[in-house]
Amino acid sequence: MTRHVVVIGAGPAGLAAAEHALRAGAEVTVLDQADAPGGQYHRMLPEVYEARNPQRIQHGWAAFSAQRRVLEHPRCKWWPGSTVWALDHAAADRPPRVHVLRGPADGASRQRLSLTPDALVLATGAHDRTLPFPGWQLPGVFTAGAAQALAKGERVAIGQRVLVAGTGPFLLPVAESLLGVGAEVVAVLEANTATTVRKGWSARPWRLVRHASKAGELIRYAGTLTRHRIPYRMGRAVIEARGDDRVREVVTARVNPDWSVVPGTEQTYQVDAVCVGHGFVPQPELAVAAGCVLDDGFVRVDDEQRTTVAGVFAAGEITGIGGAVAAAAEGAVAGRMAAGGEPDRNLRRARDHTREFARRLAAAHPIGAAWTGWLRPDTIVCRCEETTVAELREAASNPVQAGSHALKLGTRAGLGPCQGRMCGPAVAELCGGTEPHHRPIAQPIRLGELAQKETQDEHP
């Protein structure tokens, strides 16, 4: 009997999983919250823009155009605009049922459906991590991903004079995208020092030969910055945003390798927007809902991308931050195995090679432990509930309120609409201990929709 594989997420990992599951003979359903495939990496312009030259802003457009055609395969169903809000287990030896809402984002009358797959591939990706700093809640402070999504996905610039800061190679395409929509980029600041970055990337350089195309991409970005005379400064971080009702200026400072501020090196930039990204955090809500074991927030997988739950596979950024190439390589293995295919040495080897890149990325762009030195007692940590550093520290030092549950109830940190997605890691670092992921409802569903009768599972 043909196996039915459900792939959640149509980014690089999910599309590769779909492609390889189809090759191995499965019927495949691909779901994504967005209305177009590609994920954050291949974010597309809306179809109604009728762009004649989308390749001008899309890296690897030809390859992506070819790959997205898997969604038109006769054995493939493509469900855009589909939010998976829950997974539930019918039997211990089978993957969970997938509960889906289809329709406009956060709408009130979306169609409620469920799928009963033979295997499930989770490819839900990551979002930006942005560490708190004084003033980060001001309008005009964005994540690097927001700047990218608005520029690449809609051709909207987040500001006219923009500072780009944080850590990691992602800052470079963000700066390029901002230039591409007419913004002035005043500088790009990499918080890690030149020594950290150099050591991280180029230990045993011969092992990086396979990633030469990535290096070429970075060199191209460097060229763009030079052409526009935009300074790229390493060992410098945004430590404060200032303004009353919106950001007016940002304070930057030189930082040591551990990101402690070097006193007296502060410099102020007048800007109308700043975008900051300190790497990425996985979006493991659905893996948690499926009952998968996580290690440091990432989904644990074996050599064939199996999670700890029967019939559930994971690929891409939820298993470790490695970029689009690594995500696709993992997706290929996951898709093939989910379809019941034989292990493929070549796919596994290709996947293993991408792990070298992920290791370098982590070594070259770590988060410096002394970032908490930027904080002041009144700095907001939980954006939703406006919980401050002082409130968190006080609650954490109170022996009566020990434990993360009591901490949440005492300070409301992590209890707002984002459910700790933005502040979770920061709260954990400030209060000690780790915050276990626990979100039974993976995405918000309206009570009216919950009360509605479910449309029958259309798959046999």
Next chain:
Amino acid sequence: MNLFARGSDPVGRTDSPIRITVDGEAVPGIAGQTVAGVLLASGRLSWRTTRSGAPRGVFCGIGSCFDCVVTVNGVPDVRACRRRAVDGDEVRTQTRQEDA
């Protein structure tokens, strides 16, 4: 905050104008933009207030932070960065301020 001029845009796009209202005021946009994109391109940087009354707009831009939520056609808590604007949408700004 600007929508990049169509004439200078190398992607060669076609703009189909739409119009939404924000707290009753007419705001032009183009089809395909998110509600957040229309609001930003109209010069609005913030449109929600928190418990303390502080202004918020877009932060994460991809649906994770819930800072940008608005009421669309009477339905509250819609993430403006994820919802495509549709011609005629009535958008209302929201507040979590307790005395509001």
